[in-house]
Amino acid sequence: MWDATLARVRVLICPDKFAGTLTAVEAATAIAEGWRAAMPGADTVLRPLADGGPGFLEVLAAALDGSTVPVRTVDPLGRPAAGQVFTAGGTAYLESAQACGLHLLTGAERDPKITTSYGLGLLLAAAVETGARRVVVGLGGSATTDGGAGMLAALGAAPLHADGYALPYGGAALAGVDSLGGVPRLRGVELVGATDVDNPLLGLHGAANVFGPQKGATRADILLLDAALERWAGVLQTLRTCPPGLAGLPGAGAAGGLGAALLALGGRTESGIGLVRRLTGLDEALDAADLVITGEGSFDHQSLRGKVVAGVATAAAERGLPCLVLAGRVGAGRREAAAIGVTEARSLVEHFGDERAAMSRAAEGLRAVAARLARQWTQ
Known part of the structure; x- marks a missing residue:
């Protein structure tokens, strides 16, 4: 586990949209709110992302x-x-x-x-x-x-x-x-x-x-x-x-x-x-980060090819940074995820125990899961 108790933690939050529930901006905001609620001293940097689709x-x-x-x-x-x-x-x-x-x-x-x-x-x-x-x-x-x-x-x-x-x-x-x-x-x-x-x-x-x-x-x-x-x-x-x-x-x-x-x-x-990464200054933000959080509605096998999560996780791995994925549901295998640089993946379906709640209460779920991860990763 990564120990950040003695430093001001710089957390880069860069999710894609959660299709049908939250825009990338809304998802990033909810994750940041949850993380800061558990760790008020964290330095959170928001870079919501997209791959060309909605948002x-x-x-x-x-x-x-x-x-x-x-x-x-x-x-x-x-x-x-x-x-x-x-x-x-x-x-x-x-x-x-x-x-x-x-x-x-x-x-x-x-x-x-x-x-x-x-x-x-x-x-x-x-x-x-x-x-x-x-x-x-x-x-x-x-x-x-x-x-x-x-x-x-x-x-x-x-x-x-x-x-x-x-x-x-x-x-x-x-x-x-x-x-x-x-x-x-x-x-x-x-x-x-x-x-x-x-x-x-x-x-x-x-x-x-x-x-x-x-x-x-x-x-x-x-x-x-x-x-x-x-x-x-x-x-x-x-x-x-x-x-x-x-x-x-x-x-x-x-x-x-x-x-x-x-x-x-x-x-x-x-x-x-790649285009959004360049225009949003993601690489500069990655260079200054201690921990990276990304996510999307469904983290599955399609996510591993050219999607936002794959791009972020690969870039984080290149810099030796932990990369956490928060998703509505997680379908990608642990080994597949690790191969592209994902350190840990959590789902809202797992959090709520119900897919309908994960969809209707996505922002609430992201805040709760982010807060729990903040406590876990800063012990």
Whole structure:
């Protein structure tokens, strides 16, 4: 056990969101409150994080000196939704989940055959209008598998059938796509997709197969969507900005194929947690820390690949720092967690003994678990 009784403890608190319950900012605040309640002399530094999914803009707005522009957009079913563009230092930041997010739909509404990324296109168009020369799009948590077709339609390049009519929204319609009805209006901006996955667009590890089930896709839907995305990739290859071998590029399958659309528009992908880590000054905070606390709603096998917790734990291990994980539930094995640098993991489900309470009383649970850990780690 690490002995910190004789020093002023510097605790770095840098969680991701707890999906469906707390934002990253709220989670960090609750953990800090619990730790300070048990150890009033602790020096707590908060660096809430995101990997490109829901909460991406909130985390950046808390860390950077910039301004937020409200934007009217639509959700995955075309209903009115509120979105934002955050600008700082000549760069505009977007969050695809504000328009395409799975959290915007009820369970019964989830159907990637018909959901659209059109709303993200409206956000991207608004970002271009701010005059930014660089646009970073957070990719994650999407309800769509349309390969960014809706987004391109909003930018003036609607997917067309061979007969010349514009296709309806959704991934299934792309089975009949033949061409694009225009050129995307982007005014030469640099595009970056911030993502936490490196999946290709097609195949067993592609957008439909890996992420389709959580979006409501059946096995038959997955086969249909994968074939439709293959046809769509052929159309995207007609863009002069599209790189060769688009469908197999890492990150092309991010956010239901939005990664492929951004790559086809001449953009590139970047690690979401890597970008946030740099912009929030996480490395400097790690260098000054004695102990690191991170967390997320579900710490499981997916957390071990490119997610916030993995990024934080690895960076902590590089510095020889203990890294504690507080999560809604813990599904990752102890050895797997230790391999990426996690010293100890605690869950709210374990604390409450009930998953419903863990969801409804997440902030309370984080304060209690953090207080208990503070006493344990400072004996």
